[in-house]
Structures are given as C-alpha cells and as structure tokens.
Amino acid sequence: MKTLAVMSRKGGAGKTTVAVNLTLAARAMGVRAVLADADPMRSACEVLKGRDEAPGLLFETSASKLFALTEACRRSGVDLLVIDTPAAPEADVAEAVKVADLCVAVARPTYLDLAAAVLSVAVIQRLGREGLIALNQCPPTRAGVEPPAVVKAFEALRFANLPVAPTAIRSRLVYQTAFARARSVLEIDSGGAAAQEVRALFGDIWRRLNGERPAAAASANDDLRRGMRLGLAPTA
Numbered sequence: 652m653k654t655l656a657v658m659s660r661k662g663g664a665g666k667t668t669v670a671v672n673l674t675l676a677a678r679a680m681g682v683r684a685v686l687a688d689a690d691p692m693r694s695a696c697e698v699l700k701g702r703d704e705a706p707g708l709l710f711e712t713s714a715s716k717l718f719a720l721t722e723a724c725r726r727s728g729v730d731l732l733v734i735d736t737p738a739a740p741e742a743d744v745a746e747a748v749k750v751a752d753l754c755v756a757v758a759r760p761t762y763l764d765l766a767a768a769v770l771s772v773a774v775i776q777r778l779g780r781e782g783l784i785a786l787n788q789c790p791p792t793r794a795g796v797e798p799p800a801v802v803k804a805f806e807a808l809r810f811a812n813l814p815v816a817p818t819a820i821r822s823r824l825v826y827q828t829a830f831a832r833a834r835s836v837l838e839i840d841s842g843g844a845a846a847q848e849v850r851a852l853f854g855d856i857w858r859r860l861n862g863e864r865p866a867a868a869a870s871a872n873d874d875l876r877r878g879m880r881l882g883l884a885p886t887a
C-alpha cells in the first residue's frame with residue numbers, strides 16, 4: 652500500500668479539491684483508493700457524504716488515529732490511502748507526514764503560496780519523507796499561451812531545484828460544481844480538460860509512489876522539461 656498526504660499551510664490552496672479528485676481518479680483507474688479526512692473542518696466528509704459508497708471510500712480521522720488507520724487499510728488490501736490534512740504548518744500535521752510515502756504540497760501560483768510550499772517541502776525532506784509541489788488554481792492558458800503567474804511559478808521552483816509536478820491544475824468552475832454534486836471532475840465530464848489534468852497529475856504521483864522517478868537533484872529540471880513539452884511551462 653502507498654500513502655499520500657495532501658497538505659498546505661495556507662488555507663484554501665486546494666488540499667481537499669486535490670485529495671478528493673485524486674482519490675476518485677485512482678478508483679476510476681482500478682486502484683483501491685480510500686480517503687482519510689484528517690481535517691477537523693471535515694470538508695472532504697461534507698463533499699462526499701451524499702455518495703452511496705462513502706463508507707468504504709472515506710474515513711473520518713484525526714492525527715492520533717492515523718497510524719492505526721494506515722495499518723488497518725494495509726491489512727484490508729487498500730492500494731492507496733490519501734490523507735486530506737488541515738491548513739497548518741508541517742509540525743501540526745507531522746503524523747500525516749510520518750505515515751506518508753509522498754507528501755504533496757498544494758500551492759496556488761502566488762508568492763505567499765509558493766513560499767509556503769517551498770518551506771513545506773524543506774521540512775518534509777528534513778523529516779526524511781518525499782515532498783512534491785502541485786500547482787492548483789492556475790489561470791488557464793489563453794490561445795495556448797501560459798499566463799505569466801504560472802510561468803513564473805514553474806521558473807521559481809526550477810531555480811530552487813524543487814520537485815514539482817509537471818501538471819498544473821487550472822482554476823475551473825467544474826471543480827466547484829463537481830463538489831456540489833458529491834462528484835469528481837472525472838465523473839462530471841470524463842473527457843473534459845479538468846478530468847485530463849487530474850488523470851495526468853494522478854499518473855505522475857502514482858509513478859513516483861511506485862519508484863519511477865528521476866534522481867532528486869535532477870527532478871525539478873526534468874519535471875520542468877516535461878512540463879514544457881506538455882505546454883505547461885514557459886514557451887518563449
């Protein structure tokens with residue numbers, strides 16, 4: 652079993668959006684994935700409460716119960732445990748970091764979110780875990796041109812030599828309408844741009860979780876080059 656912690660010390664960066672959509676994308680691809688809502692605000696529970704399979708999909712939990720939950724999931728044949736965490740510094744979500752094979756730091760392409768994510772990855776790595784920054788709520792490209800904020804975000808992360816997912820999640824209304832219907836963006840519009848980017852992000856994370864990743868020192872540059880090929884990073 653692999654465990655993924657989705658985190659950000661910044662409120663509203665998109666932890667719950669990313670955690671819920673990744674979990675449901677994984678299940679749609681045949682991965683036995685479950686979601687642990689470790690945020691006392693219980694946003695993931697609120698979103699998913701209307702679903703028929705919610706009992707097997709979602710666990711309401713807390714930091715002190717995470718280790719036991721992880722072991723129970725492992726014993727019952729779960730492939731992937733995704734943990735949605737509260738907006739708090741890494742020290743406050745240490746239990747999630749400790750049980751995670753990969754910690755995804757979600758960041759909007761803004762100065763303060765990126766600064767927080769950079770700090771998060773440093774702390775995660777210091778704790779001996781692997782960190783990855785995933786950009787969320789990025790403005791969509793216009794006529795194939797990447798908005799400057801996204802270009803700058805990828806560049807800043809490249810220069811800091813930090814691991815960044817090549818797929819940026821865009822700001823799209825469908826992420827909000829999907830939540831209002833207790834659904835993932837894949838279930839609302841499986842061929843849509845949002846579904847494609849969630850599948851791509853999940854694919855990258857799943858490969859990393861299964862050991863298919865570049866050496867740490869090269870990862871940011873490699874990711875950036877892949878991002879460029881995908882049209883996600885600077886083209887000029």
Ligand SMILES: Nc1ncnc2c1ncn2[C@@H]1O[C@H](COP(=O)(O)OP(=O)(O)OP(=O)(O)O)[C@@H](O)[C@H]1O
Pocket residue numbers: 659661662663664665666667668669690692694736737738787788789820821822823824826827830
């Ligand atoms: N890519 C996106 N496109 C459009 N809206 C988004 C996107 N990501 C998140 N949102 C919206 O932004 C708001 C905050 O997102 P979300 O609840 O996922 O963030 P969070 O980091 O989990 O917040 P908190 O810190 O409160 O737990 C929600 O209303 C959500 O629907």
Ligand SMILES: [Mg+2]
Pocket residue numbers: 666667668690694695735736
């Ligand atoms: Mg949340």
